[in-house]
Amino acid sequence: MSEPNVVKTYGVEVERLAQTHYRATNPAGASLEFGAGEGLLSPVELLLAAVAGCTAVDVDVVTSRRGEPSTFRITAEGDRVNEAGASRLSDVRLAFDVAFPDTPEGRQAQAMVGRLVQVSHDKDCTVSRTVERPTNVTFKV
Template sequence: MTTIRTERTGVHVFTAVNDRGASVEVGRAGQEGVFSPVELLLAAAAGCVGITAEELVMRRTGVAPKVEATDVRPAGAHQLDGVRIEVDLGGVDEATRAEVVAVVNRAVAALCTVTRTLKRSTAVEMGVG
């Protein structure tokens, strides 16, 4: 089980801390020096895809992938537009290129917990004490 604890550290600013002591500041969109919750979600999706794809791509091509996640706001609601992996495959043959795309797509579908989680809804509970 993974638990992230957040504590208010300022007006509309929270610090999120994991069990290993790593922390990140989360704040309202537009605030300087902090990630908004949506930006953290995009970073998590892109990071998960990148971590999943990295070794597969590097082993076959020697080229490090770059990953980008984009948010769109149709009718005022946030929606993950998608996650895009960029890899310069100009130096590899067509068969290797097709293999890299297929292997990465399978691995991300099977192993990337963030993008798989985003496909499901998340329950939000409020504890009142």
């Protein structure tokens, strides 16, 4: 198997706003607050949102060319497990609730959803493919 080619580098900067309250900002200036507290998404929930959001974008880009969805929701869940004192997520599950109007264009878009979800999983979604494969994570202080 050949080595993968780096085609783009992604990055965010995380800044502490208060105890357990943070803001992630990308180079374009878009930001999202998260942390451990009331009204904030936790880092684990952000990971689940990223997995769901990646496939959401893949499906939405193609289907919305045919018609505007009447429903577009993805529920993402994962089980926190403990392995020898270390925790991680296991068995991440996505449930898609995507529907289009009963028009020729809507029916065409609806018929594509299952295949697009599969292609996203197998090829296009960087996030879920990263989660499913061993990925090096390094920390530098």
